Amino acid sequence: MPELPEVETIVRDLRPALLGRTILRATLSHDDVLRDVTRRRLLGGLRGASIVDLSRRAKHAVLELDTGRRLVIQPGMSGVLLVAGEALSAADAKYAVLRAALDDGRELVYRDVRRLGTLLLLTEAEWRAYDEALGPEPLDAGFTAERFADRLGRSRQAIKKVLMDQRFVVGVGNIYANEALFAARIDPSRPANSVSPGEFAALHGEMRRILTSAIRSKGTTFRDYRTGTGAKGNFQFELLVYGREGEPCRRCGTRLTLTHLIDGRSTVFCHRCQH
DNA sequence: ACGAGGTCCTGCGAGC
DNA sequence: TGCTCGCAGGACCTCG
Numbered sequence: 001m002p003e004l005p006e007v008e009t010i011v012r013d014l015r016p017a018l019l020g021r022t023i024l025r026a027t028l029s030h031d032d033v034l035r036d037v038t039r040r041r042l043l044g045g046l047r048g049a050s051i052v053d054l055s056r057r058a059k060h061a062v063l064e065l066d067t068g069r070r071l072v073i074q075p076g077m078s079g080v081l082l083v084a085g086e087a088l089s090a091a092d093a094k095y096a097v098l099r100a101a102l103d104d105g106r107e108l109v110y111r112d113v114r115r116l117g118t119l120l121l122l123t124e125a126e127w128r129a130y131d132e133a134l135g136p137e138p139l140d141a142g143f144t145a146e147r148f149a150d151r152l153g154r155s156r157q158a159i160k161k162v163l164m165d166q167r168f169v170v171g172v173g174n175i176y177a178n179e180a181l182f183a184a185r186i187d188p189s190r191p192a193n194s195v196s197p198g199e200f201a202a203l204h205g206e207m208r209r210i211l212t213s214a215i216r217s218k219g220t221t222f223r224d225y226r227t228g229t230g231a232k233g234n235f236q237f238e239l240l241v242y243g244r245e246g247e248p249c250r251r252c253g254t255r256l257t258l259t260h261l262i263d264g265r266s267t268v269f270c271h272r273c274q275h
Numbered sequence: 276a277c278g279a280g281g282t283c284c285t286g287c288g289a290g291c
Numbered sequence: 292t293g294c295t296c297g298c299a300g301g302a303c304c305t306c307g
Binding site: 002006077078079116117166173176219220223225265266 | 298
């Protein structure tokens with residue numbers, strides 16, 4: 001669910017409440033969010049650890065502990081983080097997967113309705129390998145249009161699929177891929193190696209503009225996503241194509257097309273504006 | 276090695 | 292009203 005702007009929003013909202021806090025104890029409701037770690041190792045690794053930092057990498061939240069380990073939270077489609085000062089709401093309690101009691105009486109909660117999310121507890125070396133396997137951050141100052149074109153332009157895969165491939169560039173998921181391709185007027189189904197340098201420059205600019213704007217709006221809320229303060233985001237009101245299939249294109253009035261033929265994900269575009 | 280497609284989950288809305 | 296089906300902000304894995 002959450003893409004870069006949503007995770008960035010959550011991390012910014014929660015960082016002040018978490019820095020310096022110690023985790024007294026933690027509980028896990030389901031094991032199916034674990035992959036490379038056992039429940040015992042995860043909970044043992046959290047107990048007594050202090051939180052040194054909370055940051056974002058790609059679409060993931062990273063809790064750095066004073067033990068040198070990092071708790072990496074991949075929210076998947078429906079995961080969110082919150083810090084609760086009081087009893088959880090019924091819905092929060094029902095879908096809470098990880099609950100970590102903090103030394104100030106509050107509680108850090110990972111809530112995930114579908115539990116497609118994943119929790120990882122990584123050593124320093126494991127973190128380095130994890131980080132290196134991910135592509136560059138799209139909003140980094142050094143991530144130029146040239147680097148973008150060079151990374152993505154070698155593939156014969158559809159440009160939309162490549163844009164969402166976290167090995168090439170991180171943080172862009174289905175919503176923002178649709179929006180960026182519309183803004184750059186590029187047909188999502190075109191092979192990436194057919195996209196010209198000028199088109200890559202436009203896509204690079206639009207992707208960064210849209211991600212930045214979405215962070216300013218605190219993300220896009222369709223269903224599960226909430227900011228770190230529990231509010232809905234506002235970028236859903238600024239979407240030009242995602243969720244608007246059958247409605248008129250904002251630029252030319254043509255009815256927007258929906259297809260699932262690219263990577264099995266819903267793709268909405270204007271067949272007249274995007275080539 | 277690459278690309279297509281399935282898999283993990285639950286909830287919700289559409290259609291019958 | 293009560294079903295069944297398809298789809299949903301992601302990531303990983305297995306086929307051919």
